[in-house]
Amino acid sequence: MRVKVKLFATLAKGRFGERGLELNASTTVLDVVNLVGVDSNDVALIFVNGRHSSFDYLLQEDDRLSLFPPIGGG
Amino acid sequence: MDKILRIKMQGSGDPVVSVENLGEYAGLGGRAMTSMVVAKEVPPDCHPLGAKNKLVIAPGMLSGTAAAMSGRISIGCKSPLTGTIKESNAGGQAAQVLARLGYAAIIIEGKGNGKDLYKIFINKDGVKVSVDNGLKMLGNYATVEKMKAEFGEKVAIISIGQAGEMKLPAASIACTDMEQRPTRHAGRGGVGAVMGAKGVKTIILDDAGLSNRKPVDEQKFREANREFVNGIRKHGVTGQALPAYGTNVLTNILNEAGGYPTHNFRTGFFEGGAKISGEEQARLMTERGGQPTHGCHRGCIIQCSGIYVDKNGNYISKQPEYETVWAHGGHCGIDDLDKIAVLDRMDDDIGLDTIDTGVAIGVAMDGGLLSFGDADGAINLLKEVEKGTPLGRLIGSGAEIIGKVLGVERVPVVKGQAIPAYDPRSVKGVAVTYATSTMGADHTAGYGVATNILKVGGFVDPLKGEGQVDLSRNLQIATAAIDATGMCLFIAFPILDQPETFNALVDIINAMYGLNLTGDDVAALGKKILSAERDFNKKAGFTKEHDRLPTFFKEESLPPHNTVFDVTDEDLDKVYNF
Numbered sequence: 001m002r003v004k005v006k007l008f009a010t011l012a013k014g015r016f017g018e019r020g021l022e023l024n025a026s027t028t029v030l031d032v033v034n035l036v037g038v039d040s041n042d043v044a045l046i047f048v049n050g051r052h053s054s055f056d057y058l059l060q061e062d063d064r065l066s067l068f069p070p071i072g073g074g
Numbered sequence: 075m076d077k078i079l080r081i082k083m084q085g086s087g088d089p090v091v092s093v094e095n096l097g098e099y100a101g102l103g104g105r106a107m108t109s110m111v112v113a114k115e116v117p118p119d120c121h122p123l124g125a126k127n128k129l130v131i132a133p134g135m136l137s138g139t140a141a142a143m144s145g146r147i148s149i150g151c152k153s154p155l156t157g158t159i160k161e162s163n164a165g166g167q168a169a170q171v172l173a174r175l176g177y178a179a180i181i182i183e184g185k186g187n188g189k190d191l192y193k194i195f196i197n198k199d200g201v202k203v204s205v206d207n208g209l210k211m212l213g214n215y216a217t218v219e220k221m222k223a224e225f226g227e228k229v230a231i232i233s234i235g236q237a238g239e240m241k242l243p244a245a246s247i248a249c250t251d252m253e254q255r256p257t258r259h260a261g262r263g264g265v266g267a268v269m270g271a272k273g274v275k276t277i278i279l280d281d282a283g284l285s286n287r288k289p290v291d292e293q294k295f296r297e298a299n300r301e302f303v304n305g306i307r308k309h310g311v312t313g314q315a316l317p318a319y320g321t322n323v324l325t326n327i328l329n330e331a332g333g334y335p336t337h338n339f340r341t342g343f344f345e346g347g348a349k350i351s352g353e354e355q356a357r358l359m360t361e362r363g364g365q366p367t368h369g370c371h372r373g374c375i376i377q378c379s380g381i382y383v384d385k386n387g388n389y390i391s392k393q394p395e396y397e398t399v400w401a402h403g404g405h406c407g408i409d410d411l412d413k414i415a416v417l418d419r420m421d422d423d424i425g426l427d428t429i430d431t432g433v434a435i436g437v438a439m440d441g442g443l444l445s446f447g448d449a450d451g452a453i454n455l456l457k458e459v460e461k462g463t464p465l466g467r468l469i470g471s472g473a474e475i476i477g478k479v480l481g482v483e484r485v486p487v488v489k490g491q492a493i494p495a496y497d498p499r500s501v502k503g504v505a506v507t508y509a510t511s512t513m514g515a516d517h518t519a520g521y522g523v524a525t526n527i528l529k530v531g532g533f534v535d536p537l538k539g540e541g542q543v544d545l546s547r548n549l550q551i552a553t554a555a556i557d558a559t560g561m562c563l564f565i566a567f568p569i570l571d572q573p574e575t576f577n578a579l580v581d582i583i584n585a586m587y588g589l590n591l592t593g594d595d596v597a598a599l600g601k602k603i604l605s606a607e608r609d610f611n612k613k614a615g616f617t618k619e620h621d622r623l624p625t626f627f628k629e630e631s632l633p634p635h636n637t638v639f640d641v642t643d644e645d646l647d648k649v650y651n652f
Contacts, residue, residue: 006330008326008327008330008353009315009318009319009323009326009352009353010314010315010318012353017348044310044529045327045527045528045529047327047330047331050330050331050332050343050634050635051331051537051635052529052533052535052536066330068326068327068330069310069314069315070309070310070311070314070315070528070530071310071311071315071319071323071324071327071528072311072312072315072316072323072324072524072528072530072564072567073315073316073320073321073322073323073324073352073378073395073396073564074321074324074396074397074517074518074521074523074524074563074564
């Protein structure tokens with residue numbers, strides 16, 4: 001299945017901002033985090049299709065996965 | 075900080091200056107001071123631009139001390155924008171300097187004579203109020219240059235631009251930063267118009283020969299401050315993200331979360347978001363030799379501000395904040411950071427709230443005055459404000475007024491104040507704050523975004539109504555208390571997540587004043603402030619029916635999540651059940 005992965009802020013440094021990945025079925029968010037070489041401890045916020053999600057979520061065809069370190073402002 | 079400076083402006087005759095003991099205002103600072111003075115001394119039914127309104131300028135309880143992050147100044151009055159009580163606060167140097175001068179508040183009363191413009195100079199030897207009509211209709215930058223030439227390179231300067239002189243409802247009050255530039259504004263609620271109505275153009279604060287305020291218990295203060303600093307540095311938000319990317323780091327996440335109001339609140343996702351994001355801004359400033367990491371006042375250890383330069387490396391403005399980038403950016407369909415920085419500079423110079431001004435321009439776009447995405451058109455509108463043309467004055471009057479003039483139905487305001495950069499339909503916790511805050515729509519009054527989107531202080535699903543009222547209530551109470559301390563509100567990120575950092579803050583206050591406050595006492599202070607503000611508003615004619623969002627937020631669903639604002643009116647009325 002095809003999934004779009006987006007990395008933000010410090011997570012994108014030395015990696016990429018956005019990339020389409022071809023994944024096997026039953027791939028979790030954590031699997032993708034490991035696959036793209038991000039330390040899961042650095043991931044504070046996980047969105048799938050614009051909704052908060054978690055490491056154990058099973059990705060679906062055409063999902064958009066967005067990963068953020070701790071961020072804030074306002 | 076053991077005295078209050080009162081300056082009474084008079085229709086005829088010289089202003090009268092008096093210095094008083096604190097009396098019943100002893101121990102108050104920041105928002106607690108401004109709101110208590112306004113609640114006690116300003117008739118709630120007065121006209122905000124009239125002689126009975128007062129402008130109260132107060133450093134926080136910890137300002138002027140060695141405590142990190144303590145440089146916020148509160149400016150209060152009855153608001154010409156909302157008609158409610160108002161506390162608008164700013165960074166920059168003014169709070170620290172005013173506190174070192176020993177003033178817990180400056181209270182400006184009465185009304186100017188309509189022809190003379192005054193400057194107020196304060197140093198250790200006293201206060202001098204004098205006419206300076208050479209400042210008339212100057213922007214903040216030119217005003218500051220003149221004051222620097224007259225009073226030197228070390229003073230802190232508070233001033234208004236043309237918007238304040240014209241008494242426009244979106245007029246701000248500028249405070250100079252560490253570089254002596256007028257970039258840090260008490261933006262919201264038209265406080266600049268009240269200063270203009272008093273006939274005061276600028277206040278120059280000189281703390282030469284003075285040192286930091288001394289704590290009652292110096293050792294305990296030092297230890298608590300060390301723990302506090304450690305807590306701020308170890309939290310991911312204040313230790314890493316804010317210094318690296320500034321507040322504009324929020325653009326991408328709000329966009330990803332579908333909560334970024336675009337084209338005057340039509341969708342929650344802006345195609346051009348990445349082009350105006352904090353990441354892009356930091357990259358650009360590093361490449362151009364600007365400064366992506368910078369403090370707005372001495373003693374700031376978060377360093378979320380920055381200096382924005384053009385492609386030749388020349389200064390344009392301070393790094394525009396997230397809400398500014400949004401108001402002039404996605405809200406208006408503009409995806410050009412350089413143009414947004416120019417708009418930020420113009421707002422700062424003319425003395426306008428970037429949120430109310432940007433939202434007004436977006437509403438004007440919706441009304442057909444110009445097209446969405448027309449950055450040059452937006453710049454031209456600000457030139458109109460600067461010149462004081464009738465059209466410019468309408469823009470400087472904020473979204474509600476320009477919306478009425480142009481016959482626009484979709485006007486995102488509460489109590490006349492523009493809703494900022496988080497859509498109520500997909501960030502429902504902060505929406506409850508917009509609806510119920512004593513200030514009109516104000517994200518800083520109870521930043522539900524932290525828990526809805528950023529997972530700070532727990533998590534409450536931003537798309538659901540459940541839990542938002544409790545979240546907003548607790549945040550509004552905590553925020554009112556923080557606003558009294560003079561602490562930057564961004565300390566909320568670590569203190570919400572780290573109990574030891576919250577305790578360190580309470581210990582700093584206790585060591586400074588020789589008190590034994592607990593966390594409950596801090597919450598009680600927040601409740602006391604909110605209750606006084608709410609009571610003022612009630613007497614000014616506000617009812618629970620004013621604690622509502624514009625109805626389109628309940629009726630029109632917001633893509634991409636297709637949600638509406640569905641917290642019931644009955645639940646909104648429970649926010650102040652404490």
